[in-house]
Amino acid sequence: MAQSNENTKVLVTGGTGFVGVHCIQQLLQQGYRVHTTIRSMKRSGDVIEMLRNGGISDFGTLKFIEADLTDDTNWDNAVEGCQYVLHVASPIGLTAPKDENEMIKPALEGTLRVLKAARDGGVKRVVMTSNFGAVGYSHNDTSKVITEESWTNPNEKGLSAYNKSKVLAEKAAWDFMQQQGGNMELSVINPVGIFGPALGPELSSGFQLLKQILDGSMKRIPKMTLGIADVRDVADLHIRAMISPEAKGQRFLAISGEIMTLPQIASFFKSELGDQFTHISTKTMPNWIVRIAALFNARAKSVVPQLGRYRVASNEKAKKLLDWKPRTNQEALVATALSMVQFGQIKTE
Structure with a gap:
């Protein structure tokens, strides 16, 4: 496979990011030539180091x-x-920015900037990373599983600046393709919470939540739910969507399996890793206490919109059309914990 890809170049935007560097790793392993954008060339060494941690030793095809x-x-x-x-x-x-446009503007304008450059550069297909927040946050019928047919209303009450930026950027991308895309193709990946092995010491934002459970700083666990996807599978899904004819003009939910509550995650960690992480609490926090805490605490305030959120979503489309075979929630969670130990973000007993 590697030899057949040696003349194919792929641009990965955001090479220092959690998903971006895993995409680069897998592309290099599969023999592609890779361009990646970083905001400062000073960060190139960080990317190289992360890729070394991921088993890459030859960087001759990376620019x-x-x-x-x-x-x-x-x-x-x-x-x-x-x-x-x-x-x-x-x-x-x-945490929410004081002005939501601090997050929305670069996401929206950046997406259009990348699409225009790709179109003008003769790119065949763009695969865009959106998120579950662009799909399921206006889905109120709990008798039906969320699929790629669903869209979040960007004016949905309580929608975070991050999720709003994602839904607006994705809508703008589809509109651009319809009106100005020319012969270029678009596919979109909509991941839920992304966990799994880190390749460097900078934690993905979602890791902070699990870190607080593992180190015991979260004394009581709010009853929020999470959909989980392993970063290795999310990167794999991007590449499958990149090369599969069936992925043209499609969006794909990236979710490993059933949703989990934070208390379920805490219980799983305690049963599987309790010998290493002895401070894990499994005491729950009633929703009303979270809401009161939100009046004084920014982190609690960010949790409130997630309470009672319906997240039951299907990964059947990705499995059927792209033969995607995701890891289990438990594999992703254990890999997350071990990564934090590996890079010194958390200590075991």
């Missing part, structure tokens, strides 16, 4: 381009000679 979602500079160089683009980069944060 770094300094580019920012908020600026036109260098995007033509980034897409030069590329048949495919994996547009993974997007601003993210656990």
Whole structure:
């Protein structure tokens, strides 16, 4: 397989990110030539180090381009000679910005910037990373499983700036394709919470939640639910969507299996890893206490919109059309915990 890909170039935006670096790792392993954008060339060494941790030793087919979602500079160089683009980069944060446009504007304008550069550069297909927040946050019929047919209303009450940025950016991408896309193709990946093995010490924002459970700093566990996807499977799904004819014009939910509540995750960690992490609490926090805490605590405030959120979603489309075979929730969770130990983010007993 590697030999047949040696003349195919792929741009991955956001090479320093959790998903982006896993995409680069798998593409290099499969023999592709890879361009990746980073906001500062000073970060190239960090990406190389993460890829080394992921087993990559030959970097002759990897090229770094300094580019920012908020600026036109260098995007033509980034897409030069590329048949495919994996547009993974997007601003993210656990706490809400004071002005939601700080997050929405770069996500929206950055997506259009990448699509225009890709179209003008003769790219065959762009695979864009959206998220579950663009799919399921306006789905109120709990008798039906959420599928790719669902869309979140960007004006949904309580929608975070991050999720709003994702739904607006994805809608803008589909509109662009319809009106200005030319012969270029688009596929979209909509992941739930992404966990699994980190390749470096910078934690993905979702890891912070699990870190608080593992180190015992979360004394009582809110009854929020999570859909889980392993980062290795999310990267794999991007590549499958990149090369499969069936993926043209499609969006795919990336979810490993059934949803889990945070108390279920805490119980799983305690049963599987309790010998290493002895401070795990399995005491739950009633929703009304979370709501009161939200009046004084920014982290609690960010949890409130997630309470009672319906997240039961199907991964059948990705499995059927793209032969996607995701790992279990439990594999992703254990890999997350071991990564935090490996990179010194959390200590075991």
